[in-house]
């Protein structure tokens with residue numbers, strides 16, 4: 001399997017996922033169906049996570065098919081720009097969905113403003129994913145003449161959103177133009193990492209049975225700090241990837257890191273959605289967690305270490321994958 005195959009396998013997930021998510025989210029308002037709303041929020045969170053490998057595999061697909069007869073570079077760049085714009089709205093929707101899921105478990109629940117924000121972001125993300133899919137399809141099925149260099153014509157949606165789509169090469173060059181900007185991004189990336197591992201590490205160690213004299217609830221209240229760290233790292237990670245897309249895509253350690261992040265999403269879903277969290281939420285001093293909670297906590301720690309170690313090895317595995 002090459003990157004092109006991987007991209008073709010993944011690329012309908014964000015598009016169909018967002019359309020389904022928006023449909024269920026809107027339907028959940030008829031009769032205030034909380035289960036449906038929760039399901040749609042989970043779909044937004046899961047699909048936004050899966051959009052990351054979809055985007056990265058797209059870069060690999062580009063390098064794999066570059067130069068083939070009938071492939072227009074202008075159409076590929078237009079698709080990449082559409083994906084770059086859409087990616088930010090997809091990630092913002094995923095983050096907002098996680099916040100609403102979190103708030104709905106707390107007293108008072110999520111506000112109307114929270115729900116309206118998710119709806120607005122999800123609608124924009126769906127339109128932009130639809131546009132990304134259309135421009136992707138145009139690469140192999142272009143308008144007559146477009147592959148041979150004729151000017152690209154835009155439809156109604158395209159003519160509205162195209163001015164906001166970044167020129168991929170310009171965006172990439174901007175990220176690496178100044179070494180201090182790159183250093184600043186990396187400093188933020190490490191601050192984010194410390195926030196995550198500091199908070200998640202302590203919570204998971206307590207669940208595993210270390211420092212049993214500590215109650216879990218006050219430790220768990222620190223979680224927003226870890227979520228802030230995750231947000232910082234997703235944004236700085238995406239900017240770094242856009243700065244050197246080919247470098248990262250051709251690196252096996254980077255793919256390990258992405259795979260570990262996907263598994264962490266699964267791990268969080270198992271922890272919060274299967275009742276495990278409710279059983280450990282009020283763990284008193286001296287109390288032991290269930291075995292299932294310990295397994296989930298230990299695997300979360302192992303996966304975070306995989307993310308850190310794979311990240312550290314990225315430089316050593318430059319060019320380890322072929323396009």
Ligand code: HEM
Pocket residue numbers: 004007008011012014015051054055056057058059060061062065076077079080083084086087129132133134136137139140
């Ligand atoms: C979230 C992001 C993305 C989505 C949802 C997406 C979606 C799609 C879709 C629907 C297709 C058409 C597949 C078909 O004809 O059946 C496609 C093709 C393609 N995409 Fe993407 N894409 C994304 C990101 C990217 C990026 C960042 C690039 C980098 C340039 C890229 C490069 C390509 C290439 C080269 C093809 C043609 C593959 C082929 O037909 O062999 N994609 N994409």
